[in-house]
Amino acid sequence: MSSSRVLVAGVGMIPFAKPGASEPYDAMAAKATRLALSDCALDYGRVQQAYAGYVYGDSTSGQKALYQIGMTGIPIINVNNNCSTGSTALFLARQAVASGAVDCVLALGFEQMKPGALEMQFGDRPSPFADFEALADQLVGMNEIPLALRYFGGAGLSHMRKYGTPLSAFAAVRAKASRHAARNPLAVFRNEVSTEEVLASPVLWPGVMTRLMACPPTCGAAAAILVSPEFARRHDLDCKVEIAAQAMTTDGESTFEAGDMMQLVGFDLSRRAARQVYEAAGIGPEDLDVVELHDCFAHNELVSYEALDLCGDGEAGKMIADGDNSYGGRYVTNPSGGLLSKGHPLGATGLAQCYELTHQLRGTADRRQVPGARLGLQHNLGLGGACVVTLYQAV
Template identity: 75%
Template sequence: MNQDVYVAGVGMIPFTKPGAGEAYPQMAAQATRQALADAGIGYEQVQQAYVGYVYGDSTAGQHALYEVGLSGIPIVNVNNNCSTGSTALFLARQAVASGAADCVLALGFEQMRPGALGAVFNDRPSPFERFDQATAELVGQDEIPLALRYFGGAGLAHMQQYGTQLSTFAKVRAKASRHAANNPLAMLRKVVTEEEVMNAPVMWPGVMTRLMACPPTCGAAAAVICSGAFAERHGIQRSVRIRAQAMATDRPATFDARDMREVVGFGMAQAAARQVYEAAGIGPDELDVVELHDCFAQNELISYEALGLCGPGGAEQFICDGDNSYGGKVVTNPSGGLLSKGHPLGATGLAQCYELTHQLRGTAEQRQVEGARLALQHNLGLGGACVVTLYERV
């Protein structure tokens, strides 16, 4: 894979609460049309499409793209839990980098229901059996929804090892709200203070309040990926290149380490990030902006350490020093992240791509990270898969 890969166009619709927006075919078609218009090409020039969603029937990707056109191209439906959108991007990049295609669409959408995530197929083994068993053994708390036990348990492990304060997670959520206030596509744009986060309804005493969790969300986002030769032939801007990308899945330590941080993907994120840094020949200290998977404030904190933005146990100081925001070492989640922007599972990874593409183009308006040159994306799905992507301004 030696062909340069560029982000030719991106599109994203405003994220909404379940039931407040259109159905998935309309959402997905709108995001796709935006990405095509941004790239300056027609759908007939797209040679392949990878379409991600978690909660939907087979070939929903075809239904979504048939709203845009009936071109006969290969359409591959993708489901990798919360990393679905970035998995679609991973496959699109591979197709272009390998020379199998010159112009590929990555699309992600989700039409969600209110409330906590849950299984759809209850008549067969759950893909989370091993994760659920490990969580039951490590944290118990059967009365709390599983997603909260996963990530709350990971945060609790950090608190127990390093003395991290609950208020530090509240600082993460407050920072997310300040960033989202400048994002017209974010679902939650109201600024909340650390104190308001701490005083929100308690979901796990001493571990998590409601505002530390991302809300169920509906939405869609898309990206057109192309080769340099295709971009040159069609007059497409080549200002954003995917410099390196890696996907990792679970290894024995996920369960053998007896640590909830490993159960929720710390090791996957660390391995993928290291592969990306090595492939690009850079270190995390060279990054300007990061969009990471903050499905819970707890996961943002531990992800700082997994991605090497700070050392082991250094996340609390990193947050308290303001090194995760404007004026600090690296701006994390300028979009507001999942906590404020929302988390429509299949769309999340491509929404991150949308944000970082605009940051590197210098078109992020009030959210703009001055002089952004290198941008890292981290998208995690339990079960599990983690995709880390490095973009650069060229």
């Protein structure tokens, strides 16, 4: 990690939408980019590099989107890292500024998704999930259900068996997400649901998951402009948020050797990334005010509380029961509504989290505002695997 300072100058995000209800990917991406540039009153001609993240799209889709903003000849790097794609683009953009290579970089994420569960696109070559599939077959079977549902449902089942966590705890996470999303005009699902309604929704895996515990396929785009302090001074930019620390991790031996579905979906790589960030920033998790974490399923939000050290191992159920994951509790997790209610357009998710935390630390989150928020943590996870954890602070 570099100690060089990196500021968030501008952020932009469009409302997320269901598949078939959105504009094409390039139009969404261009709109989010224009919003980020407008947010800091900066001309695109000042941007020196761009990192464009997406999962489902042909190569150089980033160029297709950004050429609408301006054909300035800058490097445009296309990024694909599954569900952590957007935060990987952010990670690369931050590194470019922190290293001193450039002073102003765009990180962009977008996705135009199809209805239904995620699936592999290339069946004529080795799958990057082959090892994950083999272990999931051993640990939980259930290969008749979609890949992601089996992995994260299996992680929740592991937590239930280890710690006696009730199914209602996962339902309460989803209900909390809906209450938060009701305050977010950019969320795709804004209707509030109760814990009981979540439990009563159609069963996807008996005793483990109902439909409302899974995030929906979504289309959308989000963007961020990162700059050096010198660039901000030269161009009179009012930057109120800084990236205080950031770490990216990939799978270690425990992912497969632990024989645990929680490890298979990234518990250890999330914990390693978070602890690297805490150490680099000289803080502890108790210092955080607001957290945007990767709740692709309610099960992963609960497991991530422990992976990020927001509570001790086995204590996530109590944290939820005590209300320590929402307003008035120890932390506000996913004030945006998270992936469960805001939506999860894969390439855009990491930048949407950046958008939310930037507004929280600026004090401009409107009805979602966490009072006095000064430190915000972002956790974005992609199976296969990669995890990016980013700490933002108000300056």
